[in-house]
Amino acid sequence: MNKREFIKSSVLAGMGLTVLGAANASEGKANKKTKGPKHWVWENPDKKENDLILKAKYKSFYDAGIRGMFFEHDSERHFRIAKKAGLETHRWMWTMNRGEKELLENHPEYYAVSRNGDSCADKPPYVGYYRWLCPSKPEVKEYLTQQVKTIVEKDYVDGIHLDYIRYCDVILPVNLWGNYGIEQSKELPEYDFCYCETCRSKYKEKTGVDPLDMEFPDQSPSWRTFRYKQINNIVNHLAEVAHKNKKPITAAVFPTPEIARRIVRQDWTNWNLDGVCPMIYHGFYKEQVSWIGDAVEEGIHFLNGRFPIYAGVFLPDFKSQDELAEGIRTAMANGASGVSLFGKVDEEVLNTLKNIF
Numbered sequence: 001m002n003k004r005e006f007i008k009s010s011v012l013a014g015m016g017l018t019v020l021g022a023a024n025a026s027e028g029k030a031n032k033k034t035k036g037p038k039h040w041v042w043e044n045p046d047k048k049e050n051d052l053i054l055k056a057k058y059k060s061f062y063d064a065g066i067r068g069m070f071f072e073h074d075s076e077r078h079f080r081i082a083k084k085a086g087l088e089t090h091r092w093m094w095t096m097n098r099g100e101k102e103l104l105e106n107h108p109e110y111y112a113v114s115r116n117g118d119s120c121a122d123k124p125p126y127v128g129y130y131r132w133l134c135p136s137k138p139e140v141k142e143y144l145t146q147q148v149k150t151i152v153e154k155d156y157v158d159g160i161h162l163d164y165i166r167y168c169d170v171i172l173p174v175n176l177w178g179n180y181g182i183e184q185s186k187e188l189p190e191y192d193f194c195y196c197e198t199c200r201s202k203y204k205e206k207t208g209v210d211p212l213d214m215e216f217p218d219q220s221p222s223w224r225t226f227r228y229k230q231i232n233n234i235v236n237h238l239a240e241v242a243h244k245n246k247k248p249i250t251a252a253v254f255p256t257p258e259i260a261r262r263i264v265r266q267d268w269t270n271w272n273l274d275g276v277c278p279m280i281y282h283g284f285y286k287e288q289v290s291w292i293g294d295a296v297e298e299g300i301h302f303l304n305g306r307f308p309i310y311a312g313v314f315l316p317d318f319k320s321q322d323e324l325a326e327g328i329r330t331a332m333a334n335g336a337s338g339v340s341l342f343g344k345v346d347e348e349v350l351n352t353l354k355n356i357f
């Protein structure tokens with residue numbers, strides 16, 4: 001299933017997908033204002049688009065201030081034509097959420113297990129495509145390492161972009177509760193991961209406690225930290241792999257450091273990235289456009305200049321081009337180095353980008 005089909009098939013789509021941005025590893029610190037903004041676009045390469053169409057499209061992207069693409073699939077033709085137009089070409093990879101047949105059939109033991117004891121291999125939470133791997137298993141780390149290596153070794157790939165790099169949502173963004181008929185004002189066991197043998201014994205080794213024996217595991221700071229660290233370990237290892245190949249690495253993450261830790265156990269301010277694209281999708285959180293600036297401000301504060309933020313914006317959430325312009329302006333005013341666009345990037349959107357400063 002490709003990304004567009006996801007959007008049609010589930011409201012969860014868009015929470016993992018993003019439009020992300022990245023910087024060259026050599027480019028240095030965040031907030032370099034001298035060069036102007038650097039914008040990004042997520043794209044699922046459409047094999048039906050011919051070379052002439054692609055050439056014109058990527059030129060129009062460049063002319064509007066877009067400097068990089070995140071391609072969901074490997075299409076050498078798209079990568080090369082985009083590069084010729086001056087764009088950086090990054091491969092967007094689903095990381096912890098992986099439903100490939102080969103894995104499901106041969107390695108069901110790689111998958112994460114809920115507090116109820118159900119595995120994502122045969123009982124995925126929320127939706128059929130939620131197939132989360134357990135980040136604590138060395139075999140999972142090795143599998144992902146090989147995936148990243150294969151991608152970054154290609155000469156037409158400028159960088160790697162990690163998506164779904166987290167645990168399953170223990171709490172969904174509030175705007176989705178109605179769609180699923182679930183009220184998640186507390187952590188429910190069927191959405192709480194990972195309680196597999198590996199995770200439980202690793203945590204017990206460290207603390208003497210089996211997390212399944214806790215009366216209130218959602219209130220245990222050390223159990224939370226343990227899980228942040230499992231993902232941090234994967235990301236920082238994949239960053240080493242990318243950097244060894246002299247390719248930058250970026251990630252699509254939840255909108256603020258606090259929300260990311262609380263609802264998906266994602267501790268992104270401790271990752272060794274070259275850029276990050278928080279999905280500041282205001283509609284998902286029933287927020288206003290002005291909140292995009294607040295979210296960027298929080299991220300910038302906790303990153304303390306380690307790498308740039310490109311604010312991920314969800315185009316369908318904006319009621320007008322004026323609103324979109326307002327969203328981009330407030331992101332930039334609060335320290336974002338650009339935005340990353342999720343949704344249909346048409347002429348109107350490009351004009352908005354162009355006319356913003």
Ligand SMILES: [Zn+2]
Nearest residue numbers: 134194196199
């Ligand atoms: Zn596990």
